[in-house]
Amino acid sequence: MEFALTDEQRLLDDSLRGYLSRELTLDTLKATVKDGPGLSDSHWGALAELGLTGLIVPEEYGGSGLGVLDAAVAAEALGYHAAPVAFAGPCVMAPLAVQSMADAGQKADWLPRMAAGEMRVAVAFAADTGQTGVANVSLDDGKLTGRVDSVLDAAGATHVLVILPDGRAALAEVSGKGVTCALKPTLDRTRPLADVSFAGASVAILDASNDPAATVQGVRNAGRVMLAADTLGAAQAMLDKAVAYAMERVQFGRVVASFQAVKHMAAEMATELEPCRALVWFAAHAHDAIPEEAHLAACHAKAHLAEVGRHVQTKATEMHGGMGFTELMGLELWFKRISLDRHVLGGPERCRHEAAVAQGWVKSQA
């Protein structure tokens, strides 16, 4: 038995973190998210060049053919740096959906372009979203009509892949007639959400899945694991920043990090956070290799990281004192990032309910 990352996964982690620490300083990050939609095209290009866009695209389509665990390692690093790029949608959920729902011709057309970063595909769930807001579309004569709120990673998207209530999916071009992809001011300025609406839009239909319900669940699980990994990284960053701040801030003639009240807050955060890494790894690994455990593990990872994220975002901010409440240190970017991760694709209560259903603990659905 081996429960650890491979050397290659550690190298991926190191090189991505190395890139982000060099290129995404706090000033760059603040400037990027100051006014506009936030998502940075230059960083997107760099990540495509680093290979993240093709990370899980099969090699025959020009990708690296890696798994959801590798993607989770990348997501944690992106969360750690609050990177203003779209990852969970276009780099993970969309290629997974296309691989299992599209026909051979569609795959050959789209996957290489997705791997190269030319096609940036946001994923919108029109059924069983697990999140609040409108999600209501219908397909008539191959034309899509309706609306999906709060779509993740739609900024800069060239396409939207809508998961339909019947288990098929529809791919629409953002620039197409009858498609509106409206970015909205979002709490997390590093990853703004969009309300997407369709008025008789032309779409390509993906209906090649053998088991549509399982496929859709798998795609959403992968998205949930990415958001959990993002929270893991962002919460780790907040803890590291809080400890570093406490080591510098002097009151009563000593660094505040020497007060037990402060040390114990940090220890409590570390104690909750450290075991989360193994939970996220397992949930990602289960998606790749243990399908019968993947759904339960993804639900637990999403719900548990939401709760631990809430604890860490709160206490790490408190450890910064008044500075934590200002924009000066940029800490709020990580706070808000964790908040977005919590609510998108199902909050903790919803995920725990699904975990109970999955184990046959809920009477009506057992």
Added chain:
Amino acid sequence: MPILAERGFLPSQPETGMDLSYSEKYRALQQEVRAFISANRAASPSAVGVRRKPDAKILAWQRLLVENGYAARTIPKTYGGFGAEPDVMEAAIIAEEFSRAGVASGIMSQGISMLVPTLLEVGTEEQRTRWIRPTILGETIWCQGYSEPGAGSDLANVQTKAVLDGNVFVVNGQKIWTSSAHYADWMFLLCRTEPDRPKHQGLSYLLLSMKTPGIEVRPLKTMTGKSTFNEVFFTDVRVPAHQIVMGRGDGWTVANITLKHERMMLGDANKFIHRVHRIRELMETTRIDGERLIDKPEWRDRLVRLQGEVMASKYHQMRLLTQAAKGDDAGLGRLVVKLYGTEMGYRLSGLAVDVYGAAGLAFDPHDDSEGGQDDAATAWHADHMYDLGLIIGGGSSQIQKNIISERGLGMPREPKTAATGTTKG
């Protein structure tokens, strides 16, 4: 793959990454353990606690486990053990199978978990030969003489004195919170032999028979209604000088070796998984106003939330096992285990007593007499309180937080201040 591949960062072939299946060798062990359990299930005692003297059935079970290598597995054959090479994966598989089958695993006493590894690490050949075999068989029960009224979290402040008189140490003083002293045969004792040396360097570690004249044990009744703790008083207790472990003044070193083993005892995820399922069964049979608790969303949510914490600890343990098997230092990951495990255990038993609710408030603990079984609700209430004891004992949660923040996060120690009150420094 552009840059990462060019730099050789990405493999040309995808790897499986983690491999959670057991290799052939471990699968064979798994089958062996399962066969053993199904053949011997009837001999298993219902519970092998740390809170009572082992009865004949427990002793026979322990002997069977030792002979088959499911207890004392890595203890050398010379000292009565099974003589297997240390292998954390094997230990995990055995624990998992016993837990899954619901049969008792080996005795978890302070003698077995703490003293035996300490003697193997720093004991003399004579000490190992004399004490390890009866201890692992459960025939010799040990208690730990560490804490004193003025030396709890500040353990190095131990004041119990041992003065050398010829080839005998003469011990005077008092210990407190001494588990199982009322039936233990022997004690490992931390005492002050070098009063003129600095605090940490003045201690020694002695082994003494509880039958030695001058020892008085007074049971301390705990909040669980049971007398699992004691006060122990020493008046001119004479201990042969060769019963010292390591040398005079080395007591702090030895005590820390022992405590290291105690903290490893407390974080087993298997027992928490078992608890989640026991509570789920309880929620399926308990009703409020005719409705099963498992069918009430607010109750179910509490259980699933705790299950998530338990799963994190399970996979964290697997990660630590992998690191231990490779000889890597897990650092922070290891330091959080006691705090995480004891706090989580307390919340789990707390949920169980909540499920029993008002109907579970008839609290009727039996005494420590052999085989004394409590009714289920009383047992959960006792466990809940005992779990709080685990939070306080073995390095309280506050001490754990100091260790985590200082050794794990690199934060500074609390500055020394002058002693106040009656504590001697």
